[in-house]
Amino acid sequence: MKRKEEARVLSQREIAPQIFDMWIATDLAREAEPGQFIAVYPRDKSTLLPRPISVCEADRERGALRIVYRVAGQGTREFSGLRENDRIAVMGVLGNGYPLEKLRGKRVFLMGGGIGIPPLLELARRLEGEKRIIVGYRDGNLFLREDLAAHGTVYVATEDGSEGTRGNVLDAVAANRLEADVICACGPMPMLRAVKAYAAEKGMEAYISLEERMACGVGACLGCVVKTKETDRHSHVNNARICTDGPVFEAKEVEIG
Amino acid sequence: MNTQVTLAGVTLKNPVMTASGTFGSGMEYSEFVDLNKLGAVVTKGVANVPWPGNPTPRVAEVYGGMLNAIGLQNPGIDVFLERDIPFLGQYDTKVIVNVCGRTVEDYVEVVERLGEERTAAMLEINVSCPNVKEGAIAFGQKADALYHITAEVKKHAKQPIIMKLSPNVTDIGEMARAAEAAGADALSLINTITGMKIDIHRRQFVLANRTGGMSGPAIKPIAVRMVYQAAQATKLPIIGMGGIASADDAIEFLLAGASAVSVGAMNFVDPCITEKVVKGIEEYMERYQVEDIRDLIGAVHE
Known part of the structure; x- marks a missing residue:
């Protein structure tokens, strides 16, 4: 069941220039599968949309999720400043994961x-x-x-x-x-x-x-689509939603040029 | 306390709905929101045949909002009637179906297909999507074109029709009057405002479509102003929208003259927001001892 919740930051460190490694306490860890992602929300209301970030590691017993991300703009820069015990809003777990x-x-x-x-x-x-x-x-x-x-x-x-x-x-x-x-x-x-x-x-x-610019993350807005070889079962056109039908696709099924 | 509002003879349990295109057909958000709590669900635009929409990138973030150029991707009316309508029919909420097309005939075909569909309480006619080349906004930026399509759709519609107006016009009052004169039952506004974003590092347009429709909290003052102007110009009930992020914002639209409101881009920021707006409106009414929500509609002091 997808849900949005406030997670607690357990730790964060920079493991390479502009690459951050953050552990957060969230029950979403108990449901996370490899290849799935979470939506992470900046607090600054000038940056509204959630940032899709993949699950790097899920410690089910501890209820802890690890994300490793690059600072690519204002939202991820805000995340990189979080410290232990800070709160961060997340939604998930999203996407299909590897089969x-x-x-x-x-x-x-x-x-x-x-x-x-x-x-x-x-x-x-x-x-x-x-x-x-x-x-x-x-x-x-x-x-x-x-x-x-x-x-x-x-x-x-x-x-x-x-x-x-x-x-x-x-x-x-x-x-x-x-x-x-x-x-x-x-x-x-x-x-x-x-x-x-x-x-x-x-x-x-x-x-x-695959990745693409996303808005809703749950398959409603149709922002993040990829061209598909066959007509997609949900859309009935040759477009699948990366956030919900993906992000993992069999390579031969998608037209990525 | 009464939170019911009536639009063109259709009574909603409260004035809160979802803005078309931001909520799919409700299925995706039903994991987060109890659809029974909403005044209405307004579905993603549906055409007579499936539309593939625009190339990606289709969305971009801008300060306090976003741009989208989805291009009205939709599975077509057949799938909509088989899959989405039965899904929504399970809920105790009103269903408003947003209709799009490239030609007048396209719109009429969809409207006729929906005619016997009792689950569809009202039809919202999209003449204001800025992201498709044919149809849509081409009907919504000139008063005579708007009059023509409104009159044609009205001839064939069994349900009350809501004309969804574009903010990308010089005089919203003139557009509102044209729709009213042609027989529209209600108005909804605003659709997105045409915008553009350029990536200065790549020196490229961020959206594949170059332009996109802007939504989100940054556009709210423009939307409130246009709802007020449309309310002054016509007697039609108005569904107000544009950047609603809280119950406070929703009440601002009611005071400006809207009879109902839609929450759009903020669904992406908080998937539970629509229910929170419903609750927040009730709290406002308690706080200010408003017995009947209808007393708030257009109640801004001159």
Whole structure:
């Protein structure tokens, strides 16, 4: 059941330049699945709309949720100033998440690029079986690498070549001769397009997490749609709602150019 | 205490409704709000056939509000009648169906399809969406065009019709009078105000559509002024909207001359807001010992 509530900040720290790691106390943690997200509301009324931020880690027993986000504007800048015991309004849990049941028994690539890396942590935690975690960074600020390494082998790519393979996640796959049956990816659109093309070429299943500017977060406003190959069941046109039908889609079902 | 209001013969348990396009067909928000508590649910615009809407990005935040250029994406009247109307029919609230079209014939077709639908208490005719190239606002910015479509729709409508007016006009009073003269049963205003946002880092328009309709608290004073002017210009009941974020805002619209109010963009900020506005209006009435909400309508002192 989706709901909006006031969460309490448990901790916050900057883990790379402009990348913040915040734990909040909320019962939403008990329902969160990997790949889902929450809507986080700024207090400043000049910035009205909630910010969609993915679930990085959900501690069900403690009722604590971890979000890792980049400061991208006024709203996230406000969040970055929160300290222990501050309150923050959140709504969730939103979206579909990665299809864990379809991944069972398969060799899985977990691919993340930049601020698309955080949702892979909860996925890595929850996914049993053989997994390769391939993460792409701009530079040597390898946030969340140690956390991910606790749940599988991590391969790093950096754009500037300062760590791991120079290039992107697919360059790291090639350099390390990695193989899998299915891909779960989250990252910037150029990366997701490349992942989609790679999966098509290799005949692999791929589940990619998309983002778009959102307003309501619950599927009512139709702000955040993606073109779909088939007519969408809800909209009856070739548009699916990223906030509710996604954010995770099978790559071959969406037209992302 | 009486909170009931009557619009064109339709009685609502309270004056609070949802603004079209911000609430889907109620299904998504029914997890947050008890729809039985609302005066009416106004549904997302529906056309005769499915519309795909505009490319993304479709929404952008602006200071104290937002821009949208959804472009009236909707699944068409067939799906609406099969899925959305039966869903809303389960609730003890009035259902107002927002109707959009590219041509007069489109509007008439939808209105006729809804004619036998008892769940649809009223029809709101969208002649003010700024985000589509054909239809919609093309009918709502010239008094003679508005008169024409109002008269045509009225000929075919079985339910009372509400003409939803655009704020993107020079004289709202003239538009209100044109709709009244053509037989409209009520007015709703304001739709969004055409706006634009440019990303200075990329030197690009933020919205794929370049322009979008602005909504949210920042537009409220404009909306209150236009509701007041429309109320002065006609005898038609008015549904006031534009930036309502609290019961206080809703009461401001009633005092300006609205008989009912709609909450729009603020549903995105607080999914439970409509129920809070209902409750807040009752608290205001208790505090000021207002026995009948109708005593507030247009009660601003001259």
